[in-house]
Amino acid sequence: MSDVDDLAERVEEGELRLHELEAHADEATAAEVRRLLVERRTGAALDTVGDYAFAPEDAVGSNIENLVGGAQVPMGVVGPVRINADDPDGAVSGDKYLPMATTEGALVASVNRGCAAIRAGGGATARVLKNAMTRAPVFRVADVGEAAETAAWVREHTDDLAGTAEATTSHGELREATPYVVGDSVFVRFAYDTKDAMGMNMATIATQEAAEHIEAETPAELVALSGNLCSDKKPAAVNAVNGRGRTVSADVTLSRETVADVLKTTPEAIAEANTRKNLVGSAKAGSLGFNAHAANTVAAAFLATGQDIAQVVEGANAITTVDVRDGGDTLYASLTIASLEVGTVGGGTKLPTQAEALDVVGVRGGGSPPGANADALAEVITTAALGGELSLLGALASSHLASAHEELGR
Structure with missing residues (x-):
């Protein structure tokens, strides 16, 4: 046998x-x-x-338990997409390709069309506006008086908590520790700069030590290391307002001719579609995402580059804006993703397929300075997602959405 x-x-x-x-x-x-x-x-x-x-x-152990094998997802590539070519203060500059893994026919073609429009317009500008991976434990206190005492101590001793938390890591930095009181519950939302790591494990380990420090110095008793005010892998307004992971914005200005040649419509039609669909429609639906389909690009890029795919929930927390400018001669479009949680070290980024995909973007491993590679990846994903927004809005405005999906096999 x-x-x-x-x-x-x-x-x-x-x-x-x-x-x-x-x-x-x-x-x-x-x-x-x-x-x-x-x-x-x-x-x-x-x-x-x-x-x-x-x-x-x-x-085994670091990425999976009860291993049986591997799941294969078709991978395509979009680009080149031009980013920060005339404004090299971003984390990345020049022409970049982005691998995308998906089973949705028409997605890669659509995003690629939007990237072509961005390229024809001279390129997009992208910036990481904030980097703050969060973990928010919840504590029990006897009453509101003890809650106020605990919250005041946290506000007055952020430096002490930073020293405790940062002793657990050689890279992470505590940026904020914000207390929130709900009756006899005290939440503390810790926010860390995790450099090139997505940082969830780093934040969790650091917060455990900080929470024990709070217990030792206040009447509070830790109930759960995550109290859902983080908020991880769930739609949450706190992430839309304060961000989680990278908060990233990208924008582009396209001429009327580029809109007509590449997107087959007009600036006015795209602007109206964005207002009625992404803004009014999303508001009526009570959505936290005011965009066309940013999660499509985020999910496909996450699969390709070894990110935590469940965090596409936060990646959908995005707003697309569109304006017609210069008397109708140009179209301005932007996409801001409030909580894009990416890393270029750790997690699934070390697996061979995903490492190769990161090499395509040029961001595998730690950056110099630390955090530069993850910032660059965030800017590339957001710019490609902006291309996806433009392409879908163009398809809707020109009534080409159904025919494109029929032709490309979704």
């Missing part, structure tokens, strides 16, 4: 559990055993799932 069959039999007999296989075999063998068991129990064939490019020992 092979090792695979033997281990599978031990699992089936209840001697081992699926998550214990790595204690008895290497990671590749453990994954093979799980595939065999799943095939037996479900009747599915997992040959393609078992054909993957990354080293299982590099993924």
Whole structure:
């Protein structure tokens, strides 16, 4: 009997559990055993799932548990998109390509068309406006009096909390510690500059130490290290107002001729579509995102470059603005993403496919100065998403949306 069959039999007999296989075999063998068991129990064939490019020992533990294989998503590329070419004060300057992984037909083509419009217009300007990864623990106090006492202590001792938190990391910096009181609950929203890391783990570990410091110095008792005021992987107004991760804005000015040649419509039609759809329609819906489909570009870029895909929730927290200027001669468009959570080190960025995608953008690993690579990636994603906004608004304004999806196979 092979090792695979033997281990599978031990699992089936209840001697081992699926998550214990790595204690008895290497990671590749453990994954093979799980595939065999799943095939037996479900009747599915997992040959393609078992054909993957990354080293299982590099993924198990840090990226995945109960590994069975890999999921393949088609990857395309958009660009070049021109960013900060005439204004090199941003984190990135020049022509950049962005890999996008998606199964949605027409998406890459649409974003690419918007990037072509941006390129024809001379390029976009993009800036990271703020960098603040957050974690917000919730504490219990006896009453409002103790809550006020705790909140006052936090406000007066931010430097002490910074020293405690930053002792846990060689890179992270505490920028804010803001208390919020709700009756006998005290929330403290910690915000960190996490440099080139997305920083959720960094912020969590640092906040644990800071929370213990608060417990030692105030009447507050920690209830949960995350009290949802962070707010991670959920639509939240606090992120729309204060940001989380990178807050990024990109804008471009296009001539009437470029709008007609590339987007097949007029500046006035795009402006009206944006107002009625992205602004009025979103307001009527109670949406936190006032945009056409920014999450499409964010999600596809996240998959390609190894980001935490669930954080596309915050990436959809974006506002698109459009104005007709210069007496109708030009179209101004901007996209501001309040909470774009990206990194170029850690997490899924070290997996081979995702590392190659980061190489395409030119931002793999730590930047110089620290944080520069993650800032650059954020600017590229936001600019490409602006291209996606322009393209979709153009398609809607010219009544080409349905025909484009029909032609491109969605």
